Amino acid sequence: MRIASFLACLLLFGSSFLSAQEASKLSEIDQLKVDAKNARFSNTAVASSLLLKGLDLSQQKNSEGDIGYFYRKLVSEKGYAQQLDSARYYFNEGMQYYQSVLKEKGIENMEDELLGAHLHSELGEVYSINFVFDKSRDEYTQAMKYYDKFDDYIGVGIAKINIGNISLRQGDFPTAIEIFLEGKAIFDTTEYHYITAEICSSISSAYEKMNILNRATEYAQHYLNYIKKSDYEAPGIINAQIYLAKLSAKRGNISEMNTYLSKAQIGIDSLDLNYLKPALASAEAYSLLLSNDYEKAKTLLLAAKPYLEESKVDPLQVFNYKYQLAKSLVTTGEEHQAQQILEETIITVDSLHLYEEGIEIAKMLSRIYETNHRYDLALDMLKKHQFYTDETIGLKQQLAFKEIETKYQNSVQKNQLLKQQQKIDEDAWRIKRNNLWIVILALLLALSLLIYFFFSRNLRAKKEKELNDQALKSTQEKLRISRDLHDNIGSELTLIKSKIDQRIYLLDDEKEIESLTEISNYSKFAMDELRKTIWATKTNEIQLSELEDKIETFVQRFDINYELQSNYNDVAISSLTGLNVYRSVQEAIQNAVKHSEASTLFISIRQLSEQQFELRIRDNGKGFNTDESLRGNGIENMSVRMQEVEGSFDLQSSEEGTLIVFGFVAL
Template sequence: MKNKFLTAFLLLFSSLLISGQEHKAKIDSVNSIPYEYIVSNIYKSIEIFSLNAKEAERIGYKLGAAKSYSQLGKAFYLNGKYDASALNYIKSINLFEELNDEKGLVDAYGEFGYQLKRRDMVRANLFMRKGLHLAEKNKYDSLIVSLYDNYGVLKEMENKLDSADYFYKKSLSSKENMKDTIGIPYSLNKLAGIESMKYNFIAALDYLKRSDVFRKKEIGDFGRAENYAAYGDVYKRMNLIDSAIISFKRCLSLSGKNGINFLIRYSYEQLTDLYKKKGDYREAYKNLEMLSLHKDSVLNKEVNLNIAQLEINYESEKKDHDIAVAKLELSKKNSLLYLLTALASVLGTAFFATYKYQKKKREKERIELEYRGKLMSAEMEKKMGDEKLRISRELHDNIGSQLTFVISSLDNIIYVEKNNPFTEKLKSLALSGRETLEDLRNTIWAIRKKEGDLSQIIYKINDLIYKMNLMTPTISFNNQTDQEYNLTSTQLLNSYRIIQEAIQNALKHSEASEIIIEFKSGIDELIITIKDNGKGFDVNEIYEGSGLDNIRHRCNEASGQSKIESGPGGTLITCAFKVK
């Protein structure tokens, strides 16, 4: 009897265990719905993941619930429901942290940081860096590509275009290696945006054409809608207003069918601005009204201010029309004209008062935003300064110490082995080591400087000339500037390297007997010239990687413009820096 009872109990327990495992498998299957389905079926995705989260909570499956909440956060964000999105991401993060699931945390941190970008950039960067740290530590290659993309967006919003370009290209390279046909066009679009912001429109359009090839193969409309928006952005910067309007209307058509609210809002916002540029205030007003219907509460204040301004423009046109009609009927409707004039005066006063109030309000908000931006910039500069100081210490304490040891060792060997035939070669090596150590010290000097005045670089140049004048030709320096200049650390280092490179080129190749270095004042710029009386060369035959190519690169890197002239009478190198 006992054996029969035990057998029945084991059968019942096994069936319940199998049933529970099947239940979890179904929940996991729903959570694995791909991104391309979510963006093309936003409303349906919200319903599916909401039910999935409830079911996971009901059976106590925390991992399934965490993944469902993360997917819900993504769907609500695409639908423009930012508060709901944030709530679900927080639930997801709490569960992943409780489970110590680092892979889940990478995705949740990254997505939550991305959706915070327009409301709290500091926290957005914080969560994004948390995700990047975990992904790089655990080598989650499939997750890190999207983090690179999203982190690039944050850098783009902070106007750090070179950083954004770096992360977008890292993401694109990884996606191409993984043959990620869904992710590749996203990175291409972002790179197109960066090139457009740099006014490299041909490169931007080329990236978008490459993206179109992938978008045409997608099942849903999200990718094609996003590409229309990207084309609209490029055309707008190119001042092709009508082409931009057509692109955003096409984006709006596809986004409206699929409930892609953030693209709907963005299209209305851009159409409003484009019609204002055309002077078509009626169409601008219509699009701004549609924008106010779709924009969330966080951004409605800004929309209402713009509506008030457009109402003034629109009502002003209407009022002018009414006055013109009233003048035509002046003889018959004098009494009505007086009434309309009085009414117009009252309305004008009311609108003017409203306009002044809104203008002050906008100015106050602008000042607050500017203050927050300066505060963030100051914090970032402090962090960069600390990091530069740390790097300079590492260079000094490690590489500097090792070079000093090598030079000292070579000197000892030379002293001991005076008659050894290899002594001359060792002396050459020791000299090269000292030159390298001097270059290292100059680099450390520039890194430690946040900025400096002209006297600091003049001191360095005079020191360089003193050492160079131990050889021929004669090198002289003239400072003809008539004011003080503040130079950045990059300008300090690069101006020194440019002069050093120019002198070395003249010594090696020009057969010059004299080299003249001059500093001159320009309009908001410092002009550096290095002139020699050597045999000259053909400037059209400068090859990439040469010393002159390095001079051009360093000048451009320090926000300057370079010019190289050469002929039988010698060579003139000019670099003009924009300075404070």
């Protein structure tokens, strides 16, 4: 959700009316972004200098999107350089700029109305990487409030994930799981499957830390399933299979472990993904180490060592591989080789919060140093060993407290239920003591109610049916509107995010410029789609001519010739019919443009009778096999939409092109 960056690039390339000198300045700003990114990890001073220069040029140009971008990146850069005071300074400067633009233009005219949310999120990340977790949580919470204010549920979900990660890093696993599940509930309603996959991975990791292996395996399987649904490449699937193999080994299910390892091995070999071999070897070696087969584990891990490419895999996978290799080397008497590996791994213990592993690493290093008469280093390792032990005990105590707290709450609830049951029993006893005339009165009242019910039930049933029908129609209408908002706006924003992530810093040639221009067009179209949905739902009926205008506006956004013919007397159609026909036409046109290789679209609207109308879309493309394509969601959605408005849908395709016919009725 790098909206400010997107708008910066939009301003950079979107205007054809800039002078050559102005365009040169924007190009310089763009180059400064790229140079600052490249220098970020190698030379923070140079990166900061480039960002400050970019901010100055943007302010001279009064480029709102670029100014917001550079304030955000300065906050982030100063944070990575551990300059917290400077990070807070640029955060405050950025918020002041945001408030001034908000006051001057109003929220509806701002290029990035979420700049405030992004700045809080950047500062939250700064505090997180510098281990100031309480302040980090506060900043992410503030960001979440901004996102919620502007109905950006994706931003709210990401903020929850960041807060959950803080609890995970602090070892508060139950709280982390609770927050992750809240985030998952948000993304379960979207097509951001890769985000849901990462949430499931984090939940699985938390359960693994708590040694609740069945739940860890359950969410690891969800992780694998969501990866398969997303656009992830094979490495993501293979990593999930490797993780599941490790969990199977922990649970003692060797057969299941071997199944996952076999699947991962096939994927690595068939796709030549050799850099994943150390992770695969690490998972298999884990089982061997559990069974004390250190020699075989060492041989397996050393065979994979030439393929270790730390830049391509997750730091945790690198840590696990080195940790297990060092452990097998120490056990087989090769302490000299193990020493260097252990010294590398203990550096990452703190950043990855792997305190249980840190206890054993510090213990092994202390013994090696003592054997080599390096008593000062041996003492340092003993101190680390004690520190990691204290941290681990603290986490276990925390988990135990959570368990006790849960039991206490359950006990309180149980006592409350017992008191309620006792009160019910006492009330029942009092009722039995009532006088006979009260019983007779109750019987008479019941008889009266029975007579009243007998004469009025038909009327009530009729009224209830009418109310239920109205409620059902209203609910269906709302569900349809929600689905349309989600399907269209969500998918466009997904595409924008994907493009921005891939291209935001890669603006070296015309091809990249063209790509960002395309992203700009998608963004504008997404907002236009929202307006069209509101247009169709704010009234009970629309004119057919309005629908024709919307269709022509939509087709004009594509680089394709078209002919639009109409022959009808303008009539009113229901807003639901108009919306469903329009969405179906959108799907048909997009399919033709993307897949048919057509040069021309032929669109016609004609009146068959007083209330019957027909809309045809024909292209001169290459056609397709309808039997195979009918299994796709797009064609199925068109058919369902037309059924919802009691319309018709027909599709014919051959080598000469494709014809789609929509039938619908007027009011």
